[in-house]
Amino acid sequence: MSENRQDSSIILETRGLTKDFKGFKAVEDINLQVHTGHIHALIGPNGAGKTTFFNLLTKFLKPSSGKILYDGRDITRHRPADIAQHGLIRSFQISAVFPHLSARENVRIALQRKLGVSYQFWRSIRILDQLNEEAQHLLEQVGLGEFGDTKAVELAYGRKRALEIATTIALKPRLMLLDEPTQGMSAEDVGTVTDLIREVVKDRTIVMVEHNLSVVSTLADRITVLNRGRILAEGDYQTVSTNPAVMEAYMGTTDAA
Ligand SMILES: Nc1ncnc2c1ncn2[C@@H]1O[C@H](COP(=O)(O)OP(=O)(O)OP(=O)(O)O)[C@@H](O)[C@H]1O
Structure with missing residues (x-):
């Protein structure tokens, strides 16, 4: 559909994606664009909404509102098996x-x-x-x-x-969604899996939730930082890691501004 046409370098996009759990917005109005060939990391402090957002992308959860576009097609209502067929x-x-x-x-x-x-x-x-x-x-x-x-x-x-x-x-897959690929690993295994991800991404795109910031800093082309269900910052590691709002969120400040 023409309304869904987008930059062809964008393989995955969300528009106004929101998930409401009985009035609590775990994910709120997320507009995300994932570029073809990128490793795109989703990070954020505990409870930021990463898992919920990831489960929306992989169709394990249904959004309350908003859209998910894959290759320019609206897949918001597609089942996981359907989208798997498309990579x-x-x-x-x-x-x-x-x-x-x-x-x-x-x-x-x-x-x-x-x-x-x-x-x-x-x-x-x-x-x-x-x-x-x-x-x-x-x-x-x-x-x-x-x-x-x-x-x-x-x-x-x-x-x-x-x-x-x-x-x-x-x-x-054309787009791989990885949920904390290095979780619970020894430092040596983290290195192995990091190399592996770098190797396999050569001809595909990866979106990953990852807690290990050193992995994110070495792998990610682009990072989206979530906090309280919203996008707090976006960019490469240098950009987001020096962003004062990100530093504050990671230090656990509970400023309600
Ligand atoms: N099924 C649910 N019902 C109600 N609230 C939920 C549900 N799932 C998640 N939440 C709430 O939504 C918020 C975001 O949770 P989520 O697990 O997505 O965060 P996260 O960033 O993945 O956190 P962590 O890094 O600790 O795994 C939390 O406050 C959580 O309690």
Whole structure:
């Protein structure tokens, strides 16, 4: 629709996005633009509305008002499965990785999901071989080349997150939505996953909620700082980290101005 036409470098946009929980606006009037090829981080102090906003983008929650546009199309009322078909994919939580299947089998299942249930032909040996090859390639891409036969449950925490990213990439996303990709990781694993994200973004866009500011400073092209459900500041790390309002919000000042 012509009213939805936008700059083609903008892959995702929200207009006036609001989520009201019984009168409490957890997200209020958010106008966000995500540029194609960017790593766009959402940060903010506890309770700022990051998770709620992320759940609106991934369609886990319905907005009270406002619009979400993906590739210029209004997807506000679309279901998660519909938007996944168009390449907007939320990374799985670790719990969604099948723990007792091997890393390779987990990636293969994601590849098969991408083929879709209507494609019966993947049963043929040739297609299964192709899937195995593709799964191995993906495992190598995320540094798990030697762990194909290891059960997911036996992988160290950082490697599980790498597997989660591999199963997400297997769905061939154009836009990946990552919810705190480095949460609960050792410093070493944070480095590995940071490198991995940098690697996979080369041909796709990432929106991520991330608490670790050092990760944000190294990865993000653009940062949106949320506070009390609203956008407090936006820009690159240098811009937002020197913004007095952001510093104040992070220091926990409860100025009600
Ligand atoms: N289902 C809900 N019902 C009522 N209030 C909610 C609901 N979900 C979130 N909230 C409130 O909305 C506000 C924003 O919460 P949200 O979890 O989105 O923040 P956040 O920035 O992700 O915080 P954190 O960094 O602590 O995870 C909080 O005050 C929270 O209590």
